[in-house]
Amino acid sequence: MKKYILIAIVLLTAISCEQFKQVAEIEEVTPISANVKISAAGISADTPLPSSYTVRFINYGENFEISKTTDASGNVSTSDLIPGVYTVTATGESAGGGFTYYFSGSLTNINILTGGQNFNIEVASSKAGALILKEIYFNGSTGYYFKDQFYEIYNNSEEVQYADGMGIGNILPTQASTATYNWEVPDGKPENYIYLASIWQVPGDGNDFPVKPGESIVIAQIAQNHTAIKPTSPVDLSGAEFETFIVNQSVNPDNPNAHNMILAFDKGVFGTQWLVTVFGGAYAIFMPDKEIDPNGWVKPQGKSDQAYPIPIDCVLDAVEIVNNATKINQKRMPTNLDAGATFTGATYNCNSVSRKIRETKADGRHIYMDTNNSSDDFQLNSVAMVRRNNPGVPSWNTWYKK
């Protein structure tokens, strides 16, 4: 008995000592400095550069953010940082030739733990996004109803865009989580791709589905009047331009008016409909640079998941949706496509996310925010709405009833 007591005392003391050792000699936190240099080396000489950039040091773990403006040379310093893990974003804007140009670049999850570190951010430019994801309704309605999911895509530019061939899909992991995927791609540069669990493509030969400035198209999971099917659903999708109809099934009816999307890659589609998680997927729309090969999938190291790699250069727009505020630092979408994330924080309550209006033109056409940061660009809506803010409807949609 004495032996056991002695062993217990020794063990407990050892455990205590280990715990005490781990917290020994920890210093008090002090503010630290950091320097950022913006580089626009990769931008065409024809593109007018902004006079300055806004640099944001965001520590998601602490709800802490400092925003600074660079000087004309693109340099900025701050001395007020709390040591931590930061996402540093740089954004700018310029105008020229009748176009608005957006500049953005970022560094994600960088450790700023000691003072005086220097960081370079390479910014890329883009004309104001043409086709953008305007509203996404993913979290379903009361009674576990999820067949009313839809995606509204809007022409935010000054020119007619053609939706023919445009792809839409959600990337892996399906949900934001601490699980990480180390993708193995043939060229050995996994950072140059996003990895889609499924790909739906708009049919057409290149000019069948024009979308004029200020018009939007709706891709419905099932293009039916869901308010009639499920009274708790807030949306009538019978006027949707497209639906992700699964052939060879009879559970869900086919709307003869809506064009059926082409299921080009189907590793992430199961059952009788294209159901993306009601907790929030990470979506992208893109114009593929080559035909989608159904067998062109890749796998992450040590996992059996299969996904299709799409080059980041092909992406038109991307939106990260996470479950809730706690998941922002577990985002999946590369930060050069979306530096932030949006969320509804609940499921099956008819909430949706949609872009905020940036400006309204004299003719009433809205220009939506598209800074490649969903945390800033998106708002939470208590009730999803098809064609919020009255966008135009393509003339070829003859079945939509206003």
Place this chain on the structure above:
Amino acid sequence: MKKMKKYIIASVLALSTLFVAQAQGSKSTIYPTALELNQAKATWFNSNNAAGMILTPLSDFGTLSVGYDWKVGDYKLQQEGNLKTLDINTSGSRPLGKARVWGEFSYQNITQEDTKFNTLRLTLDPDMPYILADSRLSYFKKQTYNMTMKAATPVLWDLVAFGATANYYTKSGAKQIDPRCESFEYGIEVKPSAVFTFGDHSAGLTFMYKNAFDRYSPLNSNNQQDQPAFNLRGVGTFVDVVVGSFGGLGTYYYKTNRLGGALQYGYQGLNAKVLAEGYYTYQVIDVFHSPSKPRRMGSTIQHVAGGNLQTVLEGDSFTNKITLDGYMRSTDGIEYIQMIDATYEVQQWVTIAKFIRSKYDFTGLSLKYDLYKDSGAGYDWMAGIQGQYTDRLDTYILPESSFKAENVYGEIYGKKNFMVGNNSIVVGLSAGYNYNIAGEHIYNGPFPDSEVIRELYEKDLAILSANYYQFGINLKAIFPMGEKSTIYVAASCKYLRSDEELHNYSYGTDTEGKNFWWNLNPGPQLTPSSRTFANFSIGFTF
């Protein structure tokens, strides 16, 4: 848990048997008032040194009581709520051969209503900043089991006695409104000790060790509705989190280890006893989240240093006791910077840096004087006065914020023992006043207009910085049963009311609109609030 309850029941039965057995050997009636006076005189019993219990022993006794407590009213901290407690307690002291033993067991069934900003914890600790909180008005159901024993050997070789104190507690409970939680807290503390005697003088030393483990599993009953919550980090800073059925929070667990020591000096003359004690403890609590992929939420390092001086002077018919206590507690709040190591084989949270981010300092001083008029039933009457000073200062280092509450409190009290035949009726009165010296909360962190600031810190500051008065009355009717046992019925009530000098608050932003300040200024009163404490109990001594 079932196994543990068996042990508890067995212990209670053993304890009862012990008392019944020892009851055979004594003939005088054990009045509760006598036990009260006996405990006041047992200076070593009131110290951290159990070995010294052999020098100033308690008398032989056993007690068993069942009581019900109410603590209700608006004068309460937000996390505190209104409490209704069923309390069962048994204790006793007796010789065991030449040694001396004392033991106590208590069970409490607690309903805690109208509580906010605590989703997890069964035991509130102002020095533990890392807790999950939510702003919904909720209530807890709790059960606690607490066992303590002290044992002391006889003085060996006319020089030294050895002893030990052991305490084991277990608490379980659940928050009853989403976001709800299943909570468990366990702890064990041992204090081996020795005392050396040199005539009237004695010196003692004590080693202290505590180990505790707390586990909390937040969850929602309605899995369609995630619940917003806050991971508090101290002095008003927090991070938004969500308790949800999927993608929400996992289990929290707290691991505690404490080491310490104490030194005592005692003098025991013919009519005087003096005991001085100094003690120090060092404690570390680590808070983790999600056991399958542990993530550190924070740690606290706590240093406690204190001392007390007990002086008992016994005359022919009076006993005087003076007690002086001093206490300093300093706690550092450590936060960890962690990243997921995405390496396929690893995939775990890795600490890349850690800093002391907050500090919690508390100083307490108290002086108490009790005068007893001795009688055969313990005391004929007693009167006392006490003064108390407390100073709490919490500091968040970066962004700099602070919370301060400094108070002095004074109280007078007394009891009269009316003997009617062998029956005894004890009537007591008390009156106290708290004066607030300072109270302030300055906040420069994110979200200065959040519920955490407005509903938790603002309202807690109003409570902790209020002047208040309180009055109490207590009654105890004691009826002897047989040769030495008694049965008693007791009731007490205390009423507290904050007076008219509560403070108000003002706040604003600096010229850049970034740094938010908020502090306390004297001004028009907030709504005065009150609190009522009531107790009814029935018990036995034997």
